Amino acid sequence: MRFDVITLFPEIFSPFLTSGVTRRAYESGLVEVRLWNPRDFADGNYRRVDDRPFGGGPGMVMLAEPLTLCLESIRADRAACGAPDAPTVLFSPVGTVLSHASVERWSASSSGAVLICGRYEGLDQRFIDTHVDHQISLGDFVLSGGEIAAMALLDAVARLQPGVLNDEGSHQMDSFNPALDGLLDCPHYTRPETWRGQSVPPELMSGNHAHIERWRREQGLALTQRQRPELVRAARRAGHLSKSDEAFLADFPKNPDLDS
Template identity: 75%
Template sequence: MRFDVITLFPELFAPFLAAGVTRRAFETRQVDVRLWNPRDQAEGPYRRVDDRPFGGGPGMVMLAEPLARCLAAIRADRGAGDAAPVVLFTPVGERLDHAGVARWAAGEGAILLCGRYEGIDQRFIDAHVDVQLSLGDFVLSGGEIPAMALLDAVARLQPGVLNDEGSHQEDSFNPALDGLLDCPHYTRPEEWRGQRVPAELLSGHHARIERWRREQRLALTARDRPDLIAAARAAGRLAAEDERFLASL
């Protein structure tokens, strides 16, 4: 799959693409990421990409023309018949979740538009943006961090990227499992500063360990994200034993 990223700060992506376990996906181009700076498509000696907003107000607005030229260059590079969606990261967008990431991970990629300043000229959005996404109800300085978040989440779902093929199967929010939060994890030493690893995890009894983990998932989710319990119940992903445990909390 291929992701083209339109950003005024391509240098922010260099360490991200070269670090961590997901770098395998980027280095091999299993997830092919290409960076485009709209300033390269701007005119004049200063390569201007923004201007003051009509109607007044603080900040600057990204110009439509450099973005349109940048997008045209990407379309030409991707080839005839390219239909990759243009994704804009913005507070008005749909909140990204596991199901959304899974859909992107199963697709062929997209063109990711990273806004800056007060935003982008609405005329460009109306003409070219297909999807708007948000990480949550807060504002960032630009779309680069959300773009990295999507790329990281998509890359780790690709075959062979993680050391353990089954690692992401136990992730929080995975509806293929149950959509609940993950359980706590422990490693050596067995006792650290007076705190011991739960006895169930040291028992060697696989059924007991799995039940402990299941109950931890249920308890944590019921406490911190009861909406996920409701969703799992509505989808029929909770067994009678799960319901009995939840009733006992």
């Protein structure tokens, strides 16, 4: 799949695309990323891409024309390469918050997307109304630009591609995954068995795989109930909680080891 990224700072992406386990997705072409600078499509000696907002106020607004010319060039390049047309995504505080479910949908899309990284006070609304298909947010806070959000989406999509992670089943046990019924993952431990006076829970050392899996399920339930109770409610509404799950949750507030 192909992602075209419109950004005023393409150099930010260089270390991202060549570092970590997800670089396998980019180097192999499983996830193709092309970077486009709207300044290359701006007029004048200064290649201006922003101007003051009508009505006054602080900050600058990105101009619609360079962005449009950049987007048109992307679409022409996609057509010349035989790549399918793709939806246009703007990272914005008004967008839908990125979730595991939406990442799975993007990771299964053969067309990829055109990702627009805004800067300054935002984009001319006329460009948004004319060209943007989806708006995505990382949460209720504001970043200096959309580049970090774009990298978050690319990373989440890349790690779901076959062969990218060392263990193909690794992402199946991630928090929010359907394999965990949308709950949080359990805590994890590794060597040494005792670290600075703290020991690995004995359940993990039992060798009883069924017992270990139940312990992990209960720890995931406990963590989710403590940190994200709305996910437990969603799992219950979807019918994903077993009788043993419900029995554990019923006793959860009474267990001082889990309610601290």
